Amino acid sequence: xxEKMITATxxxxxxxxxxxxTVAMSGWAMAGYPKAVPEELVCRRxxxxxxxxxxxxxxxxxxxxxxxxxxxxxSRRAPMIASRTLAAQANKGTMSYVxxxxxxxxxxxxxxxxxxxxxxxxxALGFNENGELIPTSSIGMTSHLLDAADSIIVEINKxxxxxxxxxxxxxxxxxxxxxxxxxxxxxAQRIGQTGIAVDKSKIRFIxxxxxxxxxxxxxxxxxxxxxxxxxxxxxxxxxxxxxxxxLPPVQLGFGSIADSxxxxxxxxxxxxxxFYCGGVTEPVMExxxxxxxxxxxxxxxxxxxxVEQILAETPKLSERFVLRNxxxxxxxEVIGRLGVIALNTGIEMDIYGNVNSxxxxxxxxxxxxxxxxxxxxxxxLSVMMIQSTAKGGAISGxxxxxxxxxxxxxxxxxxxxxNGLADLRGLDDVERADVIIGNCASDAYKPQxxxxxxxxxxxxxxxxxxxxxxxxxxxxxLKEEGTMLEKDI
Amino acid sequence: xxEKMITATxxxxxxxxxxxxTVAMSGWAMAGYPKAVPEELVCRRxxxxxxxxxxxxxxxxxxxxxxxxxxxxxSRRAPMIASRTLAAQANKGTMSYVxxxxxxxxxxxxxxxxxxxxxxxxxALGFNENGELIPTSSIGMTSHLLDAADSIIVEINKxxxxxxxxxxxxxxxxxxxxxxxxxxxxxAQRIGQTGIAVDKSKIRFIxxxxxxxxxxxxxxxxxxxxxxxxxxxxxxxxxxxxxxxxLPPVQLGFGSIADSxxxxxxxxxxxxxxFYCGGVTEPVMExxxxxxxxxxxxxxxxxxxxVEQILAETPKLSERFVLRNxxxxxxxEVIGRLGVIALNTGIEMDIYGNVNSxxxxxxxxxxxxxxxxxxxxxxxLSVMMIQSTAKGGAISGxxxxxxxxxxxxxxxxxxxxxNGLADLRGLDDVERADVIIGNCASDAYKPQxxxxxxxxxxxxxxxxxxxxxxxxxxxxxLKEEGTMLEKDI
Numbered sequence: 001x002x003e004k005m006i007t008a009t010x011x012x013x014x015x016x017x018x019x020x021x022t023v024a025m026s027g028w029a030m031a032g033y034p035k036a037v038p039e040e041l042v043c044r045r046x047x048x049x050x051x052x053x054x055x056x057x058x059x060x061x062x063x064x065x066x067x068x069x070x071x072x073x074x075s076r077r078a079p080m081i082a083s084r085t086l087a088a089q090a091n092k093g094t095m096s097y098v099x100x101x102x103x104x105x106x107x108x109x110x111x112x113x114x115x116x117x118x119x120x121x122x123x124a125l126g127f128n129e130n131g132e133l134i135p136t137s138s139i140g141m142t143s144h145l146l147d148a149a150d151s152i153i154v155e156i157n158k159x160x161x162x163x164x165x166x167x168x169x170x171x172x173x174x175x176x177x178x179x180x181x182x183x184x185x186x187x188a189q190r191i192g193q194t195g196i197a198v199d200k201s202k203i204r205f206i207x208x209x210x211x212x213x214x215x216x217x218x219x220x221x222x223x224x225x226x227x228x229x230x231x232x233x234x235x236x237x238x239x240x241x242x243x244x245x246x247l248p249p250v251q252l253g254f255g256s257i258a259d260s261x262x263x264x265x266x267x268x269x270x271x272x273x274x275f276y277c278g279g280v281t282e283p284v285m286e287x288x289x290x291x292x293x294x295x296x297x298x299x300x301x302x303x304x305x306x307v308e309q310i311l312a313e314t315p316k317l318s319e320r321f322v323l324r325n326x327x328x329x330x331x332x333e334v335i336g337r338l339g340v341i342a343l344n345t346g347i348e349m350d351i352y353g354n355v356n357s358x359x360x361x362x363x364x365x366x367x368x369x370x371x372x373x374x375x376x377x378x379x380x381l382s383v384m385m386i387q388s389t390a391k392g393g394a395i396s397g398x399x400x401x402x403x404x405x406x407x408x409x410x411x412x413x414x415x416x417x418x419n420g421l422a423d424l425r426g427l428d429d430v431e432r433a434d435v436i437i438g439n440c441a442s443d444a445y446k447p448q449x450x451x452x453x454x455x456x457x458x459x460x461x462x463x464x465x466x467x468x469x470x471x472x473x474x475x476x477x478l479k480e481e482g483t484m485l486e487k488d489i
Numbered sequence: 490x491x492e493k494m495i496t497a498t499x500x501x502x503x504x505x506x507x508x509x510x511t512v513a514m515s516g517w518a519m520a521g522y523p524k525a526v527p528e529e530l531v532c533r534r535x536x537x538x539x540x541x542x543x544x545x546x547x548x549x550x551x552x553x554x555x556x557x558x559x560x561x562x563x564s565r566r567a568p569m570i571a572s573r574t575l576a577a578q579a580n581k582g583t584m585s586y587v588x589x590x591x592x593x594x595x596x597x598x599x600x601x602x603x604x605x606x607x608x609x610x611x612x613a614l615g616f617n618e619n620g621e622l623i624p625t626s627s628i629g630m631t632s633h634l635l636d637a638a639d640s641i642i643v644e645i646n647k648x649x650x651x652x653x654x655x656x657x658x659x660x661x662x663x664x665x666x667x668x669x670x671x672x673x674x675x676x677a678q679r680i681g682q683t684g685i686a687v688d689k690s691k692i693r694f695i696x697x698x699x700x701x702x703x704x705x706x707x708x709x710x711x712x713x714x715x716x717x718x719x720x721x722x723x724x725x726x727x728x729x730x731x732x733x734x735x736l737p738p739v740q741l742g743f744g745s746i747a748d749s750x751x752x753x754x755x756x757x758x759x760x761x762x763x764f765y766c767g768g769v770t771e772p773v774m775e776x777x778x779x780x781x782x783x784x785x786x787x788x789x790x791x792x793x794x795x796v797e798q799i800l801a802e803t804p805k806l807s808e809r810f811v812l813r814n815x816x817x818x819x820x821x822e823v824i825g826r827l828g829v830i831a832l833n834t835g836i837e838m839d840i841y842g843n844v845n846s847x848x849x850x851x852x853x854x855x856x857x858x859x860x861x862x863x864x865x866x867x868x869x870l871s872v873m874m875i876q877s878t879a880k881g882g883a884i885s886g887x888x889x890x891x892x893x894x895x896x897x898x899x900x901x902x903x904x905x906x907x908n909g910l911a912d913l914r915g916l917d918d919v920e921r922a923d924v925i926i927g928n929c930a931s932d933a934y935k936p937q938x939x940x941x942x943x944x945x946x947x948x949x950x951x952x953x954x955x956x957x958x959x960x961x962x963x964x965x966x967l968k969e970e971g972t973m974l975e976k977d978i
Contacts, residue, residue, distance in 0.1 A: 078915070090952040096917045097952050101899045107869060113915030176737055176828025176869050181670035248665055332867055333822035339665025354894070362890075363951030369899055377866050378821055380596060380665050401851075403957065405843070405894040410590045410858055426567070426602030428585045462852030463579040463586050468892065468961040475957070 006205060013121075013153045013205035014040035020075075022054040022115045024149055026122035027061035028140030028326055029279020029300025030082070030254075034121040034155045036209045038067055045071045054078075056114050058140025058326045059102050059278065059299070060370065062216070069095075078114055079105055080368040091364045099358070099365065102278065103330040103374040109144040110175055120149035123157050125165055132195025135168060136160040137213055138279070138300035139325040143172050143196045152203045159212040160303075163311045166318040167301075168194050170325050182333055187249045187274040188295035188322050213303040218281055221260030227418035228385050229260040232343070233268055235414065235421055239381070245269055248339040249276035249297070251375050252284060257345050257385050259283055265292055276340050278329050278371045285310045288320060297322045299329035330371045332378040339380025344372040346386050348395075350402045351433040351449060352464060353409035353424050355384055361475050362403030369406050376411040388417040388442035394483040396445040398436060400452045401471035415440055429464045430457070448486050495694060502610075502642045502694035503529035509564075511543040511604045513638055515611035516550035517629025517815055518768020518789025519571070519743075523610040523644045525698045527556055534560045543567075545603050547629025547815045548591050548767065548788070549859065551705070558584075567603050568594055569857040580853045588847070588854065591767065592819040592863040598633040599664055609638035612646050614654055621684025624657060625649040626702055627768070627789035628814040632661050632685045641692045648701040649792075652800045655807040656790075657683050659814050671822055676738045676763040677784035677811050702792040707770055710749030716907035717874050718749040721832070722757055724903065724910055728870070734758055737828040738765035738786070740864050741773060746834050746874050748772055754781055765829050767818050767860045774799045777809060786811045788818035819860045821867040828869025833861040835875050837884075839891045840922040840938060841953060842898035842913050844873055850964050851892030858895050865900040877906040877931035883972040885934040887925060889941045890960035904929055918953045919946070937975050 014037045017023055027033030045051045052075035057064065065083035068074050072094075074086065079100030081087055089095035100108060108114065122142050125134040135142055136157060146152060171192030173179050184191050221229070240247055247270055252258050262283030265273060273293040275284050281302035287293035289310045301307065301323060311317060328334055335342075346357040347366065356362075358369050376382040384407070386397040397417060409432065415422040420439035424432050430453070437449045456465035474484045503526045506512055516522030534540045541564035546553065554572035557563050561583075563575065568589035570576055578584035589597060597603065611631050614623040624631055625646060635641060660681030662668050673680050710718070729736055736759055741747050751772030754762060762782040764773050770791035776782035778799045790796065790812060800806060817823055824831075835846040836855065845851075847858050865871040873896070875886040886906060898921065904911040909928035913921050919942070926938045945954035963973045 076917070087952075091950060093919070093946065093950060096920070098915060098917045099899070099952070104899065108914060111914055113912075115915065173826075176826070177675075179826045179828065180674060181672060181822075181826070183670060185669060186666075332825055333670075336821055337662075337665070337668045337670070339668065359951070359953050361951075362955040362957060363945075363949050363953050365952035369897075373897065373899065374866075377863075403955070404953065406897065406899075408858075408862065408895065408897070410588070410593065410862065410895075423602075425597060425600055426587060426604065428565070428587045430582070431585070456852075457582065460852050461580060461582060462848070462850075463576075463588070463854035464848050464852050464893065466851040466892070468851060468957065468964070472957040472961070 008205040008207060010036035010040045010207045013037055013207045016119050016151055016153060016204060017041060017053065019051045021118040022056065024056045024117045024120040024145035025061070025064060026135065026138070026140060026142045026145065027064060028058040028138035029298070030060060030062055030215060030302050031213065031279065031300035032123055032136045032138030032140065033061045033064050034123045035157065035211045036155055036207050037121045037153055038064060041073055042067060042071050045073050054115060056117065056145065058105060058142065060367065080370055082367050087365055087367065097365065099368040101369050101374050102326060102371040103332060105141050106144060106327050109141060109148055117145065117149040119151045119153060120145045121153045121155065122146065123155045125160055125162065126156050128195045130195065131200065132193065133198045134165055134195050136164055137303050139168060139170055139323060140299060141326050143170070143325060146196065146198050149202060152198070153205045153207060154203055155207045155209050158208065158210045161308055161311055163317070164323070165194070167321055167323045169322045170194065170196055171328055172325065173327055182328065182331065184334055185337065187276055187297050187338065188320055190322060215281060215302040215304055218254060219256040219259060221256050221263055224387055224418045225257045225260040228257055228416050229264040231416045231421045232261065232383065232385070233264050245271050247273060248341050248380050249274040251277050251340050251342045253345065254281060255345060261343060262287060266290060276338060282306055288314060295320055297324055297329070299324060299326055330374050332374065335375060335378040340375065341381045341383065342375035342379035343383050343385065344376055344407070346384060346407070348397055348399050348402055349384060349386050349415065350399055351436050351453060352429050353412045353415060353432055353436060354402050354405050355407040355412065356402040356404045357406040359404035361479070373407045373411070376407045381414065382412050383414040383416060384412045385416045388419050388440060389444070393444055393485065395478060396442060396484050398441040398445065398449060399474050400449065401466055401468060403475055444485060497694040497696060499525035499529045499696045502526055502696045505608050505640055505642060505693060506530060506542065508540045510607040511545065513545045513606045513609040513634035514550070514553060515624065515627070515629060515631045515634065516553060517547040517627035518787070519549060519551055519704060519791050520702065520768065520789035521612055521625045521627030521629065522550045522553050523612045524646065524700045525644055525696050526610045526642055527553060530562055531556060531560050534562050543604060545606065545634065547594060547631065549856065569859055571856050576854055576856065586854065588857040590858050590863050591815060591860040592821060594630050595633060595816050598630060598637055606634065606638040608640045608642060609634045610642045610644065611635065612644045614649055614651065615645050617684045619684065620689065621682065622687045623654055623684050625653055626792050628657060628659055628812060629788060630815050632659070632814060635685065635687050638691060641687070642694045642696060643692055644696045644698050647697065647699045650797055650800055652806070653812070654683070656810055656812045658811045659683065659685055660817055661814065662816055671817065671820065673823055674826065676765050676786050676827065677809055679811060704770060704791040704793055707743060708745040708748060710745050710752055713876055713907045714746045714749035717746055717905050718753040720905045720910045721750065721872065721874070722753050734760050736762060737830050737869050738763040740766050740829050740831045742834065743770060744834060750832060751776060755779060765827060771795055777803060784809055786813055786818070788813060788815055819863050821863065824864060824867040829864065830870045830872065831864035831868035832872050832874065833865055835873060835896070837886055837888050837891055838873060838875055838904065839888055840925050840942060841918050842901045842904060842921055842925060843891050843894050844896040844901065845891040845893045846895040848893035850968070862896045862900070865896045870903065871901050872903040872905060873901045874905045877908050877929060878933065882933055882974065884967060885931065885973050887930040887934065887938060888963050889938065890955055890957060892964055933974060
């Protein structure tokens, strides 16, 4: 190791970080982020120091966003925000948000377009015998962040389970023109290394910490999301009836719909389940614990006491659970090859199947596009699940035209709401509208949606009939009258 | 070969095709389509027979669309239309258009969702010693179409150059869960077979033809498109300055912008050019002829007398030119691995970089989404080129909000108009709007666009400020006043 690399307090290490710098931090899918150095930055800011940085991570790290964002320490953020505080700042225009898809991060980081990275702060379990850095509960883009950074601070967190050491599989595809095929054909296959090569001369400080990583409470399934899961399972049984109770690998996110689906998998007849996810949390890990799932690949592992218990108690864990770097978790080549069933959710969907997954009323960001669009584009089967109404019926999940478009109708195969399922494959645009309205919309909004479609076909026509003025009346009515529902229909 | 397989007249063979059937025909990127059987269908229709079919091809085949569409023989069409006649029918609602992305075709055909294919009609040079079918100027989805069809008619066209025999490279990835890595790491690498395996028992008729395949006249570059090409080349020289005059493989389509780019490549300092395209026509083939290009991979070859001459005169042709099936030409795995420079065009783009490439005023289809979005999603560098105005200035190519969205802002790296270039990488949404308006919009529309952005930021705010009512005033003004231009600004 470099003579420059010294064990230091978080305070001393954080001293490297100055106002106006571009700082990269480890973290992906809510896991594996540094903790002590960010706390020091908060202390300095609270002490009156002028301190704001351009923060780059691999993907969503809500703890960093909330912790640093609440103090106004983040002036610019890429590639995803995952906090109400930071979203509010992005929407107010006081923080600059460079929203990116997860699968674009390797090429964007290599392009240098996020700016020179002054300091990278990464969490690790330590180093292996080759001097490679051993990450913790995520790997994410850490390899690229370390490559791009001038200086590096490593937080070695003794509170992260040592068991994680045997779970990492790190494979960094070379940049074109030297890129080779990714030699991976199954979910839990190991194709890479256990550590991340790092230029030791750039490591300026090692900070030893002992801070357990704990996810906040996650949303539970509801009666409505259970109905969505039920429609999904009826469909999967039909669609994969030749698969003898197995399924292609499933991509599942977080939230109440995901919770209901995990619960349904726990009680379904499917067996030897595989999950190929950006991140996994307790519900998917419970499927591993119960033996329902036989292979899980994840970019990040949402830590909790129960997850640590599952890690400790699962036999042959490293054969069944793989933590991968972000180059692979969201990789189109791998997702397409495995024929992943992508289970995504959105904010609103239009009658043709276009999805808004990021911006309320077209302008105000919630989180960001994340990895969903990439999974939908490359999946073997792309499923979009959405509740047919929100806010007690004031909002229809199905609208004439989405106010912002993240996932194209051409990247959606199946639409599910609590009311039913629409299989869009092989349908023309008006047929799509008919099945989405007929099978999926809420009864309260069906007449309004059907009337819109009739009017659009008559007044405008075309292959994809749309009347933007009429369509956006829905969002205007919500803003002005508090509901999308027409009074006189 | 099967006892059922007999050489027959086109009239006899076409007799297999009845009103209401689903018929698949070969063809991809304007090339390799059957000719005699479609002519027979036209004759029958003109003779008063009630005859309309659901037509499925691999991709765009304008000759079939025009020939059959003009007689109303196509009642339903997938996955792409490439004819004004058929677009008009789709927009009138008299023909059902199932618009799909090219890269989704293998999985969609395997799903059976286009309906049972009654008859497949494919053009071939003949059969090889293994009894495999040898395609002509495209391969497309023919393998999948033959697999899915109940009966097959093969048109053996003696007018197609025998030289094509040595150009095909056919590799059909297995469906999940048996998919393997595609072992391809360079543009002209051969990884497959020279013929398509076919169940001979399904071949009902062989029709011998002698009909030269000739593309219609293609649009030439203009002074405006030459300026777009010029901005592109200045950028490429900077972006790839470490590549010693080489570039990653380039995806180039058809049209006047593509013509100007091919012309610029002919006169630039770049050498050993590679092209990885859905289809190529004379301009790219001229680059092969001049020695500027050393490797061309295409899904279809637009035939002309000049192209036939280039095929005949190019030494070591099969080492430099490969005709691939559609599973590979538009494959995310391969496009990403090669780091393809995707050069796409669109109808309109919004101030944030979202692109409408298919529907005028949001409703009326021109052709369809085709392969562009797939290339943009997976490319090493995604470039969108658009003229800043159309119809003598009545239409701005840059609008506040696209009326239809095919390619997301997140899949676009670089925007070019004749006025300049905007590099969107690493920018937040308002910064994107600033550079797109500032560098790319026409002077006539800049004040209007800038005023919109100011108003959207003030009245609505948010991370992605949009005022749909104001935004769609642009399209309404065009319809009502004949121009998007405001009178009083």
